[in-house]
Amino acid sequence: MFCDECKQKPATVHFTQFFNGTKMETHLCDTCAAKKGALFMNGQFSIPNLLGSFLGHTFGILQQTAASPNNLTCSHCGVTFNDITHTGKLGCAECYREFDQALEPTLRRIHGNSQHVGKVPSRGGEKVLIKKKIERLKAQLQEAVTAERYEQAAEIRDSIKELEKQLE
Amino acid sequence: MSSDLLNSTYVRWMEPGPESDIVISSRVRLARNLQTVPFPHLLDDKTGQACWQQITQAWQKSSLKDQLELLSFNNLTALDRQILMEKHLISPNHAEANKFYQGLLVDKEGQLAIMINEEDHLRIQCLLPGLQMEECYKRAQMVDDELESNLSFAFDEQRGYLTACPTNVGTGMRASVMLHLPAIVTTGQLNAVVHYIGQLGLTVRGIYGEGSEGMGNFFQVSNQITLGQTEEDIIANLTAVTRQIIQQERTLRENLKNQMHIQLEDRVCRAYGILTNARMITSNEALGHLSEVRLGVNMGIIDGIQPYALNELVVAIRPAHLQKRAGREMDPLSRDIHRAEVIKEKLTSRKAKPGSSPAAGTSEEK
Numbered sequence: 001m002f003c004d005e006c007k008q009k010p011a012t013v014h015f016t017q018f019f020n021g022t023k024m025e026t027h028l029c030d031t032c033a034a035k036k037g038a039l040f041m042n043g044q045f046s047i048p049n050l051l052g053s054f055l056g057h058t059f060g061i062l063q064q065t066a067a068s069p070n071n072l073t074c075s076h077c078g079v080t081f082n083d084i085t086h087t088g089k090l091g092c093a094e095c096y097r098e099f100d101q102a103l104e105p106t107l108r109r110i111h112g113n114s115q116h117v118g119k120v121p122s123r124g125g126e127k128v129l130i131k132k133k134i135e136r137l138k139a140q141l142q143e144a145v146t147a148e149r150y151e152q153a154a155e156i157r158d159s160i161k162e163l164e165k166q167l168e
Numbered sequence: 169m170s171s172d173l174l175n176s177t178y179v180r181w182m183e184p185g186p187e188s189d190i191v192i193s194s195r196v197r198l199a200r201n202l203q204t205v206p207f208p209h210l211l212d213d214k215t216g217q218a219c220w221q222q223i224t225q226a227w228q229k230s231s232l233k234d235q236l237e238l239l240s241f242n243n244l245t246a247l248d249r250q251i252l253m254e255k256h257l258i259s260p261n262h263a264e265a266n267k268f269y270q271g272l273l274v275d276k277e278g279q280l281a282i283m284i285n286e287e288d289h290l291r292i293q294c295l296l297p298g299l300q301m302e303e304c305y306k307r308a309q310m311v312d313d314e315l316e317s318n319l320s321f322a323f324d325e326q327r328g329y330l331t332a333c334p335t336n337v338g339t340g341m342r343a344s345v346m347l348h349l350p351a352i353v354t355t356g357q358l359n360a361v362v363h364y365i366g367q368l369g370l371t372v373r374g375i376y377g378e379g380s381e382g383m384g385n386f387f388q389v390s391n392q393i394t395l396g397q398t399e400e401d402i403i404a405n406l407t408a409v410t411r412q413i414i415q416q417e418r419t420l421r422e423n424l425k426n427q428m429h430i431q432l433e434d435r436v437c438r439a440y441g442i443l444t445n446a447r448m449i450t451s452n453e454a455l456g457h458l459s460e461v462r463l464g465v466n467m468g469i470i471d472g473i474q475p476y477a478l479n480e481l482v483v484a485i486r487p488a489h490l491q492k493r494a495g496r497e498m499d500p501l502s503r504d505i506h507r508a509e510v511i512k513e514k515l516t517s518r519k520a521k522p523g524s525s526p527a528a529g530t531s532e533e534k
Binding site: 031076077079087088089090091092093096097103106107110111112113114115116117118119120121122123125127128131 | 201203204205206207209210287309312313316317320321322323324325326327328329330332333334335337338339341393394395396397398399500
């Protein structure tokens, strides 16, 4: 079978399309298929679109429970939630805070999780680092109390208080 | 020094490395964004300029100053950007970028690269030969720490590093290995392997990402999840799974050798015959035969060909590298003819002079 387009090379790509119930078959060689590729595939399978549908789906759920987030606008960059569902991209770091609730289910669907546990930057992440340290100390405090090392426990308690002051 | 990366085929990952009979290269990529600047797709000339300045100043103040060179994409031709893409130094998307505030910081051998204003403001990448996930991770983190001392990155206590696309948020880290799995494919076990990989939060793609699945039996395995796992866990998981795949591929290669020795030799030698005699060849066909020859070299069926030469050929036969070498634009037919010449030359000259150093190989390339 030869290519429908150039009628020279053997057809290696076969498309079947349905228009209002009518079946239409197209047979192309790889060169013509690559040229036509834009027509058939354009925008249908791109990642942003997939992601957009992820986010759009989220919106569908939210619509039933809360006011439509579609008109929500990020006060920092001006991107709307509607834009995000179309592009699959957020506009700026602030978007994560502005659309926090709407994003939560999407993040869970993508990652199975919505809480970061990895690296924390030392700049801008100072508070997080202190909080983590406090958590560690609290665990140590518990251990010390259980083992009845009260002197050590008192020391740990003082360091925790010191760190908590820095957080205020 | 960038002229080397643009004018020759050589990149560091082509060299031999740990387990490099199966693992071509390892890569760690970290996505980072500046705190107050809109993400790259919203930048205009003015905000883009400011963003570019912040990033390049941070680089100049850091200890990376002399190690990396800055390329701005409005100074590069589309062909040069494609050259960088074919070497895996920038993404296909970034190769289409031509704004003055988009570019690349890269070292001499293409081991460390920082894409500027691709999907995120910064994408720090470390790319090494063979299975070296931990080393890649260590080096990428070092660059991250170095830049962080001069830049405020967008970070949220709950969501981690904030990225333009929510699929990267959290660690912002994508770790990947490029694998050559001819025996797994030949014995029909690929689907089982892909299924197993998918269940462990990893994903499989082709040599040039989406749409290049299975080309030359090359596969890229990377982590899917970036939120809720530590960087160390991601690296350890990917390394462990990779080791299992290596084990599987080696066992199957051994089986093929024991049970179908002649058939295997026949396949390898036919592929070599076509590559050294074809007058014209498409890149897909060439990749397929190069895959067979690579298997033959690693299994001792063919000798006198350096594994390095085969890695180099995978890149040298891509359209931009062919056109750069010829010094002119070419239509697909002339590319097919030129490709056949390049392959023949590389394979036969190497056979005549086994043990010639990789450095000599790159200077042949003009």
